[in-house]
Amino acid sequence: MFLTHLECTSCGLRHDAATLQNLCRECQKPLFPTYDFTAVGRVVTRESFATREKSLWRFREVLPLPADVEPITLGEGGTPLLQARRFGESVGVSQLFLKDESQNPTQSFKARGMAVAVSMAKHLGATRLAVPTAGNAGGALAAYAARAGLEAYIFMPSDTPRANMIECRELGAQVTLIDGLITDCGAEIAKRKTAEGWFDMSTLKEPYRVEGKKTLGYELAEQLGWELPDVVLYPTGGGTGLIGMWKAFNEMETLGWIGSQRPRMFSVQASGCAPIVRAFEAASETAAEFPDAHTVASGLRVPKAIGDFLMLRILRKSGGGAITVNDAEMIRITREVGAAEGLFVAPEGAACFAALKTLLSNGSISRDERVVIFNTGSGIKYLDCYAQ
Numbered sequence: 232m233f234l235t236h237l238e239c240t241s242c243g244l245r246h247d248a249a250t251l252q253n254l255c256r257e258c259q260k261p262l263f264p265t266y267d268f269t270a271v272g273r274v275v276t277r278e279s280f281a282t283r284e285k286s287l288w289r290f291r292e293v294l295p296l297p298a299d300v301e302p303i304t305l306g307e308g309g310t311p312l313l314q315a316r317r318f319g320e321s322v323g324v325s326q327l328f329l330k331d332e333s334q335n336p337t338q339s340f341k342a343r344g345m346a347v348a349v350s351m352a353k354h355l356g357a358t359r360l361a362v363p364t365a366g367n368a369g370g371a372l373a374a375y376a377a378r379a380g381l382e383a384y385i386f387m388p389s390d391t392p393r394a395n396m397i398e399c400r401e402l403g404a405q406v407t408l409i410d411g412l413i414t415d416c417g418a419e420i421a422k423r424k425t426a427e428g429w430f431d432m433s434t435l436k437e438p439y440r441v442e443g444k445k446t447l448g449y450e451l452a453e454q455l456g457w458e459l460p461d462v463v464l465y466p467t468g469g470g471t472g473l474i475g476m477w478k479a480f481n482e483m484e485t486l487g488w489i490g491s492q493r494p495r496m497f498s499v500q501a502s503g504c505a506p507i508v509r510a511f512e513a514a515s516e517t518a519a520e521f522p523d524a525h526t527v528a529s530g531l532r533v534p535k536a537i538g539d540f541l542m543l544r545i546l547r548k549s550g551g552g553a554i555t556v557n558d559a560e561m562i563r564i565t566r567e568v569g570a571a572e573g574l575f576v577a578p579e580g581a582a583c584f585a586a587l588k589t590l591l592s593n594g595s596i597s598r599d600e601r602v603v604i605f606n607t608g609s610g611i612k613y614l615d616c617y618a619q
């Protein structure tokens with residue numbers, strides 16, 4: 232195992248990686264796992280991965296679980312990077328790619344984070360896991376907790392897509408519906424967790440979901456022949472995937488697997504919930520809570536994110552940006568993507584296709600660039616939105 236310690240993303244304080252914990256004990260900001268990359272570089276090279284299993288556990292040396300501990304797995308990760316040729320042609324982009332995360336267990340990329348986080352929580356002795364969710368994180372926690380033989384307590388807004396609620400129940404989780412938003416669900420867990428003995432699995436409030444999500448970055452590099460694209464469009468809620476990918480890029484550069492070039496990273500949010508877009512445009516370092524958050528893209532309905540300062544830093548440093556898409560456009564473009572590419576994308580993924588059109592027309596992206604869109608989930612979980 233190459234994990235050395237956890238480091239605070241804000242004040243830099245070191246924390247012991249062998250202890251089950253959430254945020255920095257000094258400043259209450261997210262903790263990042265840190266590895267001995269010199270040692271990693273001695274045992275693996277870029278070529279090592281070619282013959283390994285497809286799942287994200289192929290990157291075992293840069294994941295936190297000790298080598299002799301069995302991961303809790305359903306085969307997550309290893310999703311295809313598909314060329315979106317027909318949609319690309321329709322907008323004049325010849326190198327448009329789609330990372331199809333709907334092919335993960337529980338049909339969303341939340342599986343990546345939860346596979347690693349549940350594996351670590353079990354390894355470090357947790358027995359009862361709790362999570363606030365806007366939808367897909369609940370299903371993923373329920374699945375991995377079941378597989379690990381642990382209890383899952385899931386708090387979701389009462390207007391979460393029905394598929395998410397039913398999925399969690401059928402996977403044996405305790406589901407509590409809250410008349411409010413994901414932030415209210417998080418507050419309920421925070422209030423009760425000590426008395427109930429729950430370990431809080433909130434995104435970026437525990438250190439290992441980001442490690443699962445960072446494998447998106449490793450896979451992207453590997454699938455593009457250890458080059459990164461020019462542009463990444465990422466549908467942003469809590470931001471774990473964006474933050475995780477950026478972490479992966481830095482780790483791969485440290486390992487000498489890629490150079491210093493980075494994609495321009497764009498956050499795509501819903502016009503009814505766009506705290507990061509607002510903060511980006513206002514040039515602020517953190518994002519204020521977005522009032523009256525609403526959107527059918529439930530994964531984007533995160534009015535306040537603890538990793539806001541990390542996301543904003545990445546968007547600026549990469550030369551990217553942040554953009555909103557309205558719900559009607561997400562729903563409308565789903566069929567355009569589906570009919571062109573054969574994939575029923577989630578509204579969150581659809582939003583990125585709509586954003587691409589806007590970014591092409593305002594000159595933020597040029598047509599000869601290599602662009603990657605993340606389809607983070609499946610349209611099948613959102614049937615209520617496609618009633619007509």
Ligand SMILES: *Cc1c(COP(=O)(O)O)cnc(C)c1O
Binds near residue numbers: 466579580
């Ligand atoms: C959670 C979720 C997102 C947002 O992901 P973050 O890493 O929290 O920003 C996007 N799309 C779908 C389908 C999701 O479930």
Ligand SMILES: [Zn+2]
Binds near residue numbers: 244255260
């Ligand atoms: Zn700190």
